[in-house]
Each structure stands twice: as C-alpha cells, then as structure tokens.
Amino acid sequence: xxxxxxxxxxxxxxxxxxxxxxxxxxxxxxxxxxxxxxxxxxxxxxxxxxxxxxxxxxxxxxxxxxxxxxxxxxxxxxxxxxxxxxxxxxxxxxxxxxxxxxxxxxxxxxxxxxxxxxxxxxxxxxxxxxxxxxxxxxxxxxxxxxxxxxxxxxxxxxxxxxxxxxxxxxxxxxxxxxxxxxxxxxxxxxxxxxxxxxxxxxxxxxxxxxxxxxxxxxxxxxxxxxxxxxxxxxxxxxxxxxxxxxxxxxxxxx
Ligand SMILES: Nc1ncnc2c1ncn2[C@@H]1O[C@H](COP(=O)(O)OP(=O)(O)OP(=O)(O)O)[C@@H](O)[C@H]1O
Ligand SMILES: [Mg+2]
Numbered sequence: 001x002x003x004x005x006x007x008x009x010x011x012x013x014x015x016x017x018x019x020x021x022x023x024x025x026x027x028x029x030x031x032x033x034x035x036x037x038x039x040x041x042x043x044x045x046x047x048x049x050x051x052x053x054x055x056x057x058x059x060x061x062x063x064x065x066x067x068x069x070x071x072x073x074x075x076x077x078x079x080x081x082x083x084x085x086x087x088x089x090x091x092x093x094x095x096x097x098x099x100x101x102x103x104x105x106x107x108x109x110x111x112x113x114x115x116x117x118x119x120x121x122x123x124x125x126x127x128x129x130x131x132x133x134x135x136x137x138x139x140x141x142x143x144x145x146x147x148x149x150x151x152x153x154x155x156x157x158x159x160x161x162x163x164x165x166x167x168x169x170x171x172x173x174x175x176x177x178x179x180x181x182x183x184x185x186x187x188x189x190x191x192x193x194x195x196x197x198x199x200x201x202x203x204x205x206x207x208x209x210x211x212x213x214x215x216x217x218x219x220x221x222x223x224x225x226x227x228x229x230x231x232x233x234x235x236x237x238x239x240x241x242x243x244x245x246x247x248x249x250x251x252x253x254x
Contacts, residue, residue, distance in 0.1 A: 001028050001029060001030045001032075001064065001065060001154070001155065001187050002026070002027070002028040002051060002062065002063065002064055002155075002189075003026075003027055003028075003061075003062070003063040003066075004024055004025055004026040004027075004060070004061075004062050005025060005060055005061050005062075005063075006023050006024075006025060006059065006060035006061075007021060007023070007024040007025070007047075007050065007057050007059075007060035007061070007062055008021055008022045008023060008024070008057065008058050008059045008060055009021040009043065009046050009047075009050065009055065009057060009058050010058040018212060019211075019212050019213050020043040020046050020211055020212065020214060021043045021046060021047060021211075021213070021214050021215065022212075022213035022214070022215055023060070023215055024047060024060070024214075024215050024216055025216065026206060026216060026219070028187065028189065029187075030154075030187055031185050031186075031187055032187055032188075032203050032204065033181060033187075033188045033190065033201055033202050033203045033204075034188070034189050034190070034202060034203065034204050034205075034206060035189075035190045035191070035192055035197075035198035035201060035202035035204070035205045035206065036048065036189065036190070036191045036192075036206050036208060037192055037193065037194075037195065037198045037205050037206065037207055037208065037242070037246075038193065038207065038208030038209070038210075038214065038246075039193060039208075039210055039246070039249075040193060041210075041211055042208045042209065042210055042211050042214045043208065043211055043214040044159070044191040044192075044193075044208060045159050045191060047191075047208075048078070048157050048159050048189060048191050049078075050062055050069070051064075051069070051076065051155075051157055051189060052072055052076050052078045052157050053069045053070065053071045053072035053073060053076065054072055054078075064076065064155075074104065074151065074153060075153055075154040075155060076153060076154070076155045076157055077148040077149075077151070077153035077155070077156055077157065078157045078158075078159065079144055079145060079148055079156060079157070079158040079159065079161045080144075080159055080161065081159060081160045081161055081162075081163050081164055082164070083132075083137070083140035083141045083143065083144040083161075084132060084140055086144045086147075087132040087140060087143060087144060087147075088132075089131065089132050089133060090131075091131070091132075092128065092129050092130060092131055093119070093124055093127055093128045093129070093130055093131075093132075093135070093143055094115050094119065094128040094129070096132070096143060096147050097111075097114070097115045097118065097119065097143075097146060097147050097150050098111055098115065099147075100147045100148075100150055100151050101114060101115075101150060101151065103151075104151045106151070114150050115128075115150065117150075118146040118147075118149050118150045119146055121146065121149070121179075121180060121183065122142035122143070122145055122146045122176060122180075123142070123176075124139060124142055124143060124146060127139065136169075137164060137165055137169065138165055138169040138172065138173060141161055141162065141165065141173060142173070142176065144161075145161075145176070145177075145180070149180065149184065149186075153186070154186070154187065155186065155187045155188070155189065156186050156187070156188045156189070156190075157189050158188065158189070158190045158191065159191045160191055160192055160193070161173075161190075162174070162197070163192070163194070170197070174197070174200050174201060175227070177201065178200075178201065178226050178227065188201075190202065195239060195242050195243055195246070196230055196239065198242075199222065199228060199230070199235060199238060199239055199242070200226075200227070200228055200230075202222060203221065203222065204219055204220065204221050204222070205219070205220045205222065205242065206218075206219050207219070207220065207242065207245060207246065207249075209249055210249055217245075217249070218245065220238065220241075220242065222235075222238060
C-alpha cells in the first residue's frame with residue numbers, strides 16, 4: 001500500500017539545515033498495523049506527515065497504491081494526540097460526525113446509519129447529544145476516531161493518539177482500536193514512543209534511530225495473537241529486546 005524508497009527530509013530554517021530523516025526504506029501492505037517507534041525528536045511525526053501528504057520529501061519517493069504522494073488525500077486520515085483541536089466544539093457528538101460526512105458530500109439519507117454504526121463502534125451512542133467539552137479525554141479521542149472512520153478512509157495515520165490519556169483509558173483505547181481494526185480491516189500506521197503500546201497493537205514495529213539523519217534501524221514482526229499480555233514470556237522477550245536496542249541507541253548518542 002505504501003512504498004518508501006530512500007526517503008530523506010531536510011528542514012531549512014534561518015540559514016541552517018537539519019537532516020531529520022535519511023534513507024528511510026519501508027513497505028507497508030494493505031491491512032497491516034505498523035508502528036513507528038523511536039525517541040522524541042527522531043522524526044516519527046515528520047515521517048507520518050509525509051505519508052499523509054502534509055510534508056514533501058526532500059529526496060527519495062513515497063508511493064501510495066503505486067502513485068507518488070503529492071498532496072493529502074481523503075484516503076489517508078490523520079489522527080492527532082489532541083482530539084479537542086480536531087473536533088468542532090460548537091457541534092454535538094453526532095453533528096461532528098455529520099460535518100465530516102457533509103464535507104465529503106455523502107448523501108444525507110445515509111447519515112443516520114453511518115453515524116449509528118461508528119458511534120456504536122466507539123460506544124458513544126448514548127452521548128450523541130453532548131458537546132466535545134462535555135466529554136472525557138478518552139471519549140473525545142473515540143469521537144475523533146469515529147468521525148475519521150465514518151468517511152471510510154483506506155488508511156489510518158495515528159500520531160501518538162493516546163499519549164495524553166491515563167494508563168487505564170489508554171488500555172481501553174487499545175482494545176477499541178484492535179476491535180475496530182478487526183471489524184474494518186483498515187491499514188494503520190501508528191506513531192508512538194511507548195514500547196508496550198507498540199507491542200500491544202502492531203504486526204510490525206519499525207525502530208527508528210536518534211536524529212539527525214534518523215532512519216529505520218530494524219523492523220520487528222510480531223506474530224502473536226491479540227490481545228497480547230506483557231507477562232507472556234514470548235511477549236516479554238520481545239519487550240526486553242526492543243528496550244535494550246533502544247537503550248543502546250541512546251548510549252551511542254551520549
Ligand atoms: N518544520 C520544521 N522545521 C524545522 N525542523 C523541524 C520541523 N519539523 C520538525 N523538525 C525537526 O525534525 C526533527 C524530527 O521532528 P518530529 O516532530 O518528526 O519528531 P518526533 O519523533 O515526532 O518527536 P516527538 O516524539 O517529540 O513527537 C526534530 O529535530 C525537529 O526539531
Ligand atoms: Mg511527534
């Protein structure tokens with residue numbers, strides 16, 4: 001679905017240049033759940049924004065369904081950490097969903113069934129008349145997800161969507177996301193710096209090096225079934241391996 005070939009990104013600001021990413025190579029297949037995992041500032045968001053088409057590559061190419069990405073697309077929906085900023089505060093929960101459908105020119109007759117489907121999926125049906133300010137952080141994030149899914153994108157691009165949530169809510173969100181994935185078979189690229197989050201969710205985890213010139217150092221495939229338990233010896237082994245690899249990366253840096 002995505003094909004990244006020697007992708008680099010250089011930022012130029014005030015006569016200085018910073019090479020955030022250098023020679024990133026990756027293939028992502030349809031239906032896969034891929035995590036980009038790395039320390040703060042390594043270029044995860046930059047890479048995700050290039051997959052979205054928000055940022056252009058400095059060199060190399062990114063193809064989506066065999067076509068070079070030149071701009072953003074309805075097929076690739078981006079979800080941010082700050083759900084409040086993504087939602088319209090003057091519209092109710094259901095109106096926020098309707099707004100997305102209206103923008104995409106989806107026939108009004110279909111709005112009730114689509115809205116019901118996705119609000120049920122994220123368990124917000126009973127809260128449909130509330131406004132975003134009347135929702136908890138986790139509920140807002142679920143609404144952002146429901147609104148995004150309602151317009152049927154092919155890919156979900158998620159940038160640390162649960163990072164601001166407490167650990168119990170985050171756990172619940174992981175269950176939601178795995179169920180949603182099961183129900184919709186969407187391709188998901190998920191950015192995180194949290195090792196256990198990546199292990200709970202991903203089919204493959206791309207480890208990224210510390211910048212500048214960050215790149216994918218290793219791709220770890222996890223075949224274990226969901227839900228995954230960190231106390232399962234196989235899973236614990238993967239956690240330990242990733243942790244030591246990431247720590248080594250840091251040691252080399254300092
Ligand atoms: N618009 C920009 N102009 C200049 N430098 C930028 C710009 N955007 C990002 N950078 C730099 O590129 C590097 C990667 O940033 P990015 O936001 O992608 O990191 P990240 O891995 O998402 O970090 P975090 O985990 O903190 O969100 C950083 O050093 C950052 O300062
Ligand atoms: Mg980021």
